[in-house]
Amino acid sequence: MLKHKYIKRACSIAICSLVAFGCTDLETEFSDSIPVTTDGGATSGDPAALLSTNYNRLGDHIWQDNVMALLEHPTDEMMGPTRGTDWGDNGIWRQLHQHTWDPTHNWIRVSWNSLNSLVFISNQVLGSNPTPQQAAEAKFLRAFNMFYIMDLFGQVPFREIDEGVEVDPRVLSRSEAFEFIINDLEEAIPNLPEGMPGAGNDLSVPPGKASKAAAYALLARLYLNKAVYLSDNPAGPYTFDAADMNKVIEYADLVTASGFSLDEDYFQNFQDVETTEKILTTPKSVTAQPEAYYYMGAHYNMNPGGWNGFVTLADFYDKFSMEDERLGEPHTPGQGFKVGPQVDANGEPILNRRGDQLTFTPEVQIAGNNDQAGIRVYKYHPDVNIGSLVLLRYADVYLMKIEAILRGGTATGGETAQSMLDALRALRGVESIPATLETILDERGRELYWERVRRTDQIRFGTFTDTWHEKTVTDPTKVLFPIPQVAIDSNPNLEQNPGY
Numbered sequence: 001m002l003k004h005k006y007i008k009r010a011c012s013i014a015i016c017s018l019v020a021f022g023c024t025d026l027e028t029e030f031s032d033s034i035p036v037t038t039d040g041g042a043t044s045g046d047p048a049a050l051l052s053t054n055y056n057r058l059g060d061h062i063w064q065d066n067v068m069a070l071l072e073h074p075t076d077e078m079m080g081p082t083r084g085t086d087w088g089d090n091g092i093w094r095q096l097h098q099h100t101w102d103p104t105h106n107w108i109r110v111s112w113n114s115l116n117s118l119v120f121i122s123n124q125v126l127g128s129n130p131t132p133q134q135a136a137e138a139k140f141l142r143a144f145n146m147f148y149i150m151d152l153f154g155q156v157p158f159r160e161i162d163e164g165v166e167v168d169p170r171v172l173s174r175s176e177a178f179e180f181i182i183n184d185l186e187e188a189i190p191n192l193p194e195g196m197p198g199a200g201n202d203l204s205v206p207p208g209k210a211s212k213a214a215a216y217a218l219l220a221r222l223y224l225n226k227a228v229y230l231s232d233n234p235a236g237p238y239t240f241d242a243a244d245m246n247k248v249i250e251y252a253d254l255v256t257a258s259g260f261s262l263d264e265d266y267f268q269n270f271q272d273v274e275t276t277e278k279i280l281t282t283p284k285s286v287t288a289q290p291e292a293y294y295y296m297g298a299h300y301n302m303n304p305g306g307w308n309g310f311v312t313l314a315d316f317y318d319k320f321s322m323e324d325e326r327l328g329e330p331h332t333p334g335q336g337f338k339v340g341p342q343v344d345a346n347g348e349p350i351l352n353r354r355g356d357q358l359t360f361t362p363e364v365q366i367a368g369n370n371d372q373a374g375i376r377v378y379k380y381h382p383d384v385n386i387g388s389l390v391l392l393r394y395a396d397v398y399l400m401k402i403e404a405i406l407r408g409g410t411a412t413g414g415e416t417a418q419s420m421l422d423a424l425r426a427l428r429g430v431e432s433i434p435a436t437l438e439t440i441l442d443e444r445g446r447e448l449y450w451e452r453v454r455r456t457d458q459i460r461f462g463t464f465t466d467t468w469h470e471k472t473v474t475d476p477t478k479v480l481f482p483i484p485q486v487a488i489d490s491n492p493n494l495e496q497n498p499g500y
Contacts, residue, residue: 047130047138054121054141055208058282060114061148061452062389064309067114068452069107070152070481073097075454076468077316077445080309081374082367087309094366099473103482103500112484116157118145127161136191140210143184144218150177151225151456154234154480154497157487171493178229182222185215196259197278208283208388213258217279217392220251220400221456228460235476236462245409252401253412255279260394262427266326267335269395270380272387280392297338297376299360301352311374312337312449313469314362319442325429326446333383338376366470379450395447398424403440437461475499 061067072078073096080093087093095101101108122142126135149156156177157169172180189212197207205211222229223245227238263275272284300308317337320327328336333345342350342358349357352372364374380386398420405417417435421443425432428447433439441461445454458464465474477499488494 045124045128047125047128047134050121050125050128051130051134051137051141054118054125054138055283057114057118057121058141058208058391059389060118061391062282065107065110067111067148067152069096070111071452071455072450073310074099074464074478075458076463076466076471077312077449077454078377079311079313079364079366079374079469081311081364081369083308083369083371083373086371088367097366098471099475099478101481103485103488103496105482105484108481109484109486112149112153112487115145115149115152119149119156119158123159123161132191133193136188137210139184139188140192140215140218143181143188143215146177146181146184147218147222150174150181150229152481153483155483155494156180157491157494168491168493171491171495174234175230178222178226182219185219185222189215194258196276197274197281207278208281210280211258213255213260214280214392216251216254216258217397220248220255220397223247223251224400224404225456225460233476235459235465235479238460238462240407242408242410245404245407248404249401249409249412252397252404255394255397260397262395262398262424264427266428267328269390269393270335270384270386272385277394278390279394279397281388281390284388297378298382299352299358299376300371301358302342302350308371310377311364312377314364314375315469316445316449317362317375320446321430323429323431324446326449328378333381335378335381335384338378377450390451393448393451395424396444396451396453399440399444399447402435403437403444406435406437406440 073080073093079097080087082088082094092106095105096107119142122138122145125138126142130138146156146158150172154174156172158172158180159167159169163169188210192210192212192215193205194212195204196213197205197209197211205213226244227240228234228236231238259276260279261276263269263277265275269275269277297310298307317339320337326336328334330337330339331341332343332347339360339362342360344350352358359372360376361373362375380389402417402420405411405420411417417440418432421435421440422432424443424447433443441457441463444457448454455464459479464479465476467474477497480497480499482497482500483494488496
């Protein structure tokens, strides 16, 4: 069940964001206990300390009651079922799965406040006489967080660096925000460090820090979804331009040229070890707590305990073949999916609270479940030293390139969409399948499950308004979340999205 610390945390985020984007009569400006001063609207503070706060707050993206909730729960790969009274929470999880949310939904408000406050912190860095690299990192982080505001809400409130809280933020349309984000990344790249995290050479990038490769990866994602973000109708249909797909391929190739490649050991990407795939991660300091989002699949009686929380849907699980290494071991401890009777590391049955063998069943409902219903997912496992959580991974970039080729882009490096897909699947222990747009959507699900990309993928492929297990709403306006009512009330420049 939800812990009190989340309530306190949500309140602090809301306060920070209201200072940044809401009321117009506040004078004191603090951001995560780092004081800044203003002089005629200009911001002044310690750029290094503000930048550190900005990086540490990347953890907001993976908390179960924050941005992660909006990116995964409304999709066909996750559900937060109610078990007795556990995870009931006044229907807040059921609303996300069933697409019945409204402008008062708490996690929508928390996510809006969190992302906007992170943009504000980036502006504070830029207004505090940063070094060229500090400015580049701040622009990358501003772009990274603005991307999610644009993606989730379709409009982005924004203050200039020299504007104080007495100024109502202007609102960027989706197309304006797209161009703003592109410009921030292009301006940042020359002064961002080059190389791979932990590479151990002069070009190495500290783990959890912005880099040229991270900017390239985000640019590839932007151009892959450009047709969505610039569409007159957010729900499509979308027209993908070959020139945009070639930009995806160009940036994907730049990531590869930075030294990244597919890692042979899939689950090492989600442990505290160096791999060839981790482009951007959260700082370790924000993920060393058992409440981290990725523990939500745990069960009360599984050592070291757990939350007995979220599950994947049986139809999503069935997209895998049993030989797929990305499934993990379904019955034994370790990373991957857990279904059926469970045993410990010695092969002894794990018992549930009633003294019977713990057995996870594929059958699960949105409410009225026992404590064993649903297939659990351990992308990161509580028995493994996870270190930090992945925000951008090379396999995502690799699959973006395959999709861009299939959408009309020109293949490079002697590769084809088919040869690239074959190479990935062979590495994961499964046989070849035809490289088509339909199979690539499924392959992205198999490779990137619970990595915060499924909602964006489903919208781009036109499946977000389909029906699936206990989700019957097909309302096309749900491709955008509502602007929280408190934000509408505080900024007259905001207009509510259609359908709310």
